Amino acid sequence: MSVFVDETSRVIIQGFTGQHATFHAQDAMAHGTNVVGGVTPGKGGTTHLGLPVFDSVEEAVAATGANVTGIFAPPQVAVDALLEAIEAGVEVAVIIADGVPVHDMVKTKRYLTGRSTTIIGPNSPGIITPGRCKVGIMPAHIYSPGRIGVVSRSGTLNYEAVSQMSRLGLGQSTCVGIGGDPVNGVDFRAVLEAFEEDPETDAVVMIGEIGGPQEVEAARWAAEHMTKPVVGFVAGVSAPRGRRMGHAGAVIAGDSDTAQAKLDAMEELGLLVVRNPAEIGVTVARALKRAGAL
């Protein structure tokens, strides 16, 4: 059934009538996504792209049975939109905005205690189950259905990995962009857990970057619990210390934050580590062969 989203997902778009949201909603629909409506406060009762617009997430959920939301609101108000979606009981909330204040996400994660929404992002390209559902800004046409799960912080590095795999005929079950912020929704480990459970995924590619402990934590969990092969790459071996490399979370604050340290730890834990970003695709093929799945 892939992970987090598939053809049964009923998707709404928050900030629906905005220019970017409109563009990506159209692309998602063309890609087979079941978009059932959208939310733009103040424009409730109108229609957009032939779909109903609501004033609140609560109304949208009540009227359409939506269980997934794509939040296209700007960073200053995106967390409010996210909290509204959590409160309305949405199962999966994808938050695209780059520039969400860190303290807001700290509070949001506390707010999530006792609630069950899966947050993807912020600062995320979104999530795609090729051919079935896309919630985000990734170019759907580069993805193809298959059995490799991909999880990354970065959007473009996700595209890069996918294109390398596509060239070798390796399609994807689901691709998740967990986002480049230091405090984010689902982490690498949560996505690995979902892929391990998923009967449609044979192997997983984890693409991390400098900063934070999430990659190594996930690798440690994988070493103990996963039966499926995991290929790991970490961007930023050439990054200097103490500088934020584009993503708010991509900064080396201590020794364990470096790409080198993370790659070494992953390797020690038995992951198939890629040191050259151009070799992600071939390494996945090798992993499948070794596992007898190719």
Added chain:
Amino acid sequence: MNIHEYQAKELLRAYGIPVPPGEVAYSDRAAARVAEEIGGNRWVVKAQIHAGGRGKAGGVRIASSREELREIVDRMIGSRLITEQTGPEGQLVQRVLVERACRVDREWYLGMTIDRASQRIAVIASADGGVDIEEVAREHPERIHTEIVDPATGLLDFQCRKLAMAIGLQHRMAPFVRLLKRLYRLMCDKDALLVEINPLVETEDGDLLALDAKLSFDDNALFRQGEIAELRDFDEEDPKEVEAHGHGLSYIALDGQVGCIVNGAGLAMATMDAIVLHGARPANFLDVGGGASPEKVANAFRIVRADPNVRVILVNVFAGINRCDWIAEGVVRAARSQGVDVPIVVRLAGTNVEEGRRILAESGLDLIVAEDLDDGARKAVAALRAVEAGYEPVPEGVRA
């Protein structure tokens, strides 16, 4: 965003956290006036630059008379202070903080930061103050004490007391709890990412005092922190980075020779890594972001080329919400109007890639087209080696 120590101390003061009496000064005369105002007979002069490591570099001096104070300040202002964090060119000192010197009995470390493992604020304390805390964490992790704060309740008194006991501050329990809670309020109110008092000291009179302070704020929250945003000192930042930011580009200068123009932070880092794997070094990190117009790409070229170390430029774009035709248009426009005199390697993939490649091919320019990431890095490094060997313009061997 970082601020100066004197600004950090003004904020601490506003939150009722005791700091030594002192004020910023821009000249020796002003410094003497500050000394008169705050009184005493010994003063500390501290160079106000953002980089750390000032003490070891001679940026913190003690003056025992007014004359000596003026002399020290006069020498310090206008000089370039070279610390382990500034790089060899150092940082221009434009102002100093003059404080009354106090006798110190003991020193502690206090810090608050966003802990990425727990995804909450962590309060960190150690009895080893006044030294490099990362070194303490490495050598003696047992001497670092941490409390994680639940954002729903905020920092609790008992957590502060636990820390006080762990670092031997039981005898000053009440003022320590008060100080920590005020510091936590400051962190939350102002969207700080890091609050550091190192050292926190106990004076002869038994008062707790923040002898040095460092505050760092969330750039993403500056839209609601007007007062903090005003404290930004552009003189402390790389002018190229500031200019790039103004064009919506994320740029960081590095010390290699391959200029990079990439979309997306992750791919930009991976491109730098690929260059290193092929035996050269990147001159910069540059992310043009999403929806990059030809104009934005041309601006990126201008900023990358302003670095005299750049001998070759590698453009690597995997277009999702970007369009390869716009990127190609920008490359061609920049190469024509700016008379780019270094080899340009271009790798395009994703949305409108065919159109983009056609624009490059029909431009009649001497561009090196790469098939993929590896090919791009390989050709960029080969072009660099050719330029270094004196080939002009681009030798046949590296042309696509």
